Amino acid sequence: MDVQTYMNYDALGLAELVEKKEVSPKELIEVAFERLEAVNPELQAVIRTRKEQAVQEIGKEHGPFSGVPILLKDISQAIEGEKLTAGAKLLKNHVAKHDSNFVSRIRTAGFSIIGQTNTPEFGLKNITDPQLYGPTKNPWNTEHYAGGSSGGATSAVASGIVPLAGASDGGGSIRIPASFTGLFGLKPTRGRTPVGPGVGRQWQGASIDFAVSRTVRDSAALLDWMQTIQPEAAFQTPLFEGSYLEETMKQSKRKYRVAFSMKSPVDTPVSFEAQRAVQKVVSWLEKEGHYVEEKDNGVDGVRLMHNYYLMNNGEIASMLESMEKGLGRDVTLDDVELITWALYQSGKYVTASEFTQSLTEWDNASAKMADLHKEYDFYITPTNADVAPRLGELEVSEEIKERLIHIARKTKKEQQRLVYDMFLPSLTFTPFTQLANLTGQPAMTVPVHLTEGGLPIGVQFMAPKGKENWLFAVAAELERSPIWVGMNGNPMM
Numbered sequence: 001m002d003v004q005t006y007m008n009y010d011a012l013g014l015a016e017l018v019e020k021k022e023v024s025p026k027e028l029i030e031v032a033f034e035r036l037e038a039v040n041p042e043l044q045a046v047i048r049t050r051k052e053q054a055v056q057e058i059g060k061e062h063g064p065f066s067g068v069p070i071l072l073k074d075i076s077q078a079i080e081g082e083k084l085t086a087g088a089k090l091l092k093n094h095v096a097k098h099d100s101n102f103v104s105r106i107r108t109a110g111f112s113i114i115g116q117t118n119t120p121e122f123g124l125k126n127i128t129d130p131q132l133y134g135p136t137k138n139p140w141n142t143e144h145y146a147g148g149s150s151g152g153a154t155s156a157v158a159s160g161i162v163p164l165a166g167a168s169d170g171g172g173s174i175r176i177p178a179s180f181t182g183l184f185g186l187k188p189t190r191g192r193t194p195v196g197p198g199v200g201r202q203w204q205g206a207s208i209d210f211a212v213s214r215t216v217r218d219s220a221a222l223l224d225w226m227q228t229i230q231p232e233a234a235f236q237t238p239l240f241e242g243s244y245l246e247e248t249m250k251q252s253k254r255k256y257r258v259a260f261s262m263k264s265p266v267d268t269p270v271s272f273e274a275q276r277a278v279q280k281v282v283s284w285l286e287k288e289g290h291y292v293e294e295k296d297n298g299v300d301g302v303r304l305m306h307n308y309y310l311m312n313n314g315e316i317a318s319m320l321e322s323m324e325k326g327l328g329r330d331v332t333l334d335d336v337e338l339i340t341w342a343l344y345q346s347g348k349y350v351t352a353s354e355f356t357q358s359l360t361e362w363d364n365a366s367a368k369m370a371d372l373h374k375e376y377d378f379y380i381t382p383t384n385a386d387v388a389p390r391l392g393e394l395e396v397s398e399e400i401k402e403r404l405i406h407i408a409r410k411t412k413k414e415q416q417r418l419v420y421d422m423f424l425p426s427l428t429f430t431p432f433t434q435l436a437n438l439t440g441q442p443a444m445t446v447p448v449h450l451t452e453g454g455l456p457i458g459v460q461f462m463a464p465k466g467k468e469n470w471l472f473a474v475a476a477e478l479e480r481s482p483i484w485v486g487m488n489g490n491p492m493m
Contacts, residue, residue: 003038006031007160010215011068011222014163015110018067025058025067029112032069036115036161042142045155047074047133048083049115058112064221065164066110071156072166074116075123075149076199076209077103087119087130090323090335101194101230102209106166109225117152117165121337122316123207126176126430127394128152131337135391138181139491140455144388147177154181154212158491164218170207171308172383172433175445178212179383179458182447182485184475185212186219189465190440191235193226200234203315204359206308206437214486216475220244223468235440237466247469248476256474258285258292259372260380265301265435268428273457274382277449280483281380281459288477297379298368299435305427307358308434309343309419314355316340317347333405338396342404342422346415366439373464378474381432383445383458394426432460442468446478447485456485 001023009017017023033051040046058067072079075086078096085091099107106113118136120128128151129135136151138144139159146155150167154177157165167174169187178185190205202208210226213219224244229236260282262275285292320331320340333341372379396404400422407415436443442465445458463470478484 001027001031003031003035003160006035009163011065011163011213011218014068015065025112026055028067028069029054029114032114032161035159039139039159039161043137043139043146043155043159044134045117045136045146045152045159046071046115046161047118047152050082051114054112054114061108061110063108063110064225068111068164069114069162070106070111070164070166071115071117071153071162072103072106072113073119073150073153073168075119076100076168076202077166079103079113079116085132086123087121087132088336088340089121089132090331092132098197101196102166105194105226105228109222114162117150117156119149119152121340122319123149123168123170123173124312124339124343125149126172126426127389128177137391138388140181144390144455145180147180147388149173150212151177154178154183154185157181157183157212157214164211164213164222166209167212168207168209169437170203171437172430174210174212175383175433175443175458175460176430179445179447180388180456182456182491183212183214184216184219184444184446184486186210186223186444186468186471187436187442188223188468189237189442191233191237192223192468194228194230195233196230197232200232204311205235205440206311216472216479217245217248220248220472240466240469242469244469244472247472250473252473252477254473256285256290256377256470257375258290258378258380259295259297259376260292261294261296262382263296264385264431265299266305266427266431267302268385268431270382271386273387273449273451274385277457277459278380278382281446281448281478284478284481284483295372295376297372299365301431304361304365304438305434306416306420307361308438309423310350310354310358310416313343313347313419314350315347316343317350320344338401338404339422342407342419345408346419349412349415362438365435369435369439369441369462370464377463377470379462381460383432383460384430385432386429387451387453387455387457389429396422436462441465442471444471444475446475448478448483450485
């Protein structure tokens, strides 16, 4: 099989070829590495490979994706005996002691795990530019980022190295980079996919592991395989008793009620192109007979983001204090990147009461969205407020850097304001995705628009908890429509 032929297939298509013995798993690994070696030096999507190990593991497990190459994200998706650095200087030599539950399930699906993808330090940014490995570039235009924190995953899939890659989403980290790179990206309902062992809360339930893909059916089939109820997990959701893959094949007769908004929840600008993408989807929905209405969701977005960042403060402080015990010394500014340092220092001053109150704000937002979904099946927004930022565009200013270095000297109120200001330039690009993480709802981005400059931009759908089947159904209909970009685009060809 040559590279071009390989890139014309999605993961299920490759699995079918393996099943028919028209291609071997080893051949697929070879051609995946041929593509990787051609594009990765430019993209910096893949930071670690395991070709020999993948070949040795062929045939050990048989599932719906037997023999299909996959890449996993270098955070939370631990492979026993191999490095897992989370893009962090402090963890550059860290080796995982066991497979994560997510990776164990990926193995049983039959995938050939061929390497790991780049991520920002501790997954804290919506671009991927860790000091440890450098920036991951966008295959559509390498002067732009691929997004984050699953930027390595989306860059690898969009450039054709693999048809599907492991990803995770704690504030939009699947949907943000998928939108920037013309992919389908689903964040499942909180508790839907495997976690741990030992990390069942993952940012208090805001973060969840899944994948990015070029086709809707690949993500649907993967969720059929991955959905689980773990007795030890902090969050659980009832199993979907049908088949997500079958939902993508049906000609649905259901007519949905849809609310949409193009207004930034944090009162920042939304580009013409992002609005145009939503308008294209709205026009298509109306043409298909669905009811669509512009509607505000009633959630105070600025307040919610302050409480999201407060959680980040507490989580980073807890993590680094635990690391200090292992190191036998204090963590210093030289050990971590500036954003991590600022969150750590300000997180030391977050009280248990404040942390609990911040989670209450999440629940209040969840209640508002539940009320909205009594009337509307979907809530639609731009996925991102603009196309992917240019390399270096989100560098923190020298004035902010100086304030961040000395953040511990400031009052608690000043610290929280400074954290918000630190993230505001990047939040301006991506203000829409965090809501679904804090409410626990499923949400997806669909690739429906290319700008005149040739960059993709997606539209986000949010659904009630447990209704991934609705998302897959409408996504499959969109995939068959003229407005779908997806595999019709040719990045880096």
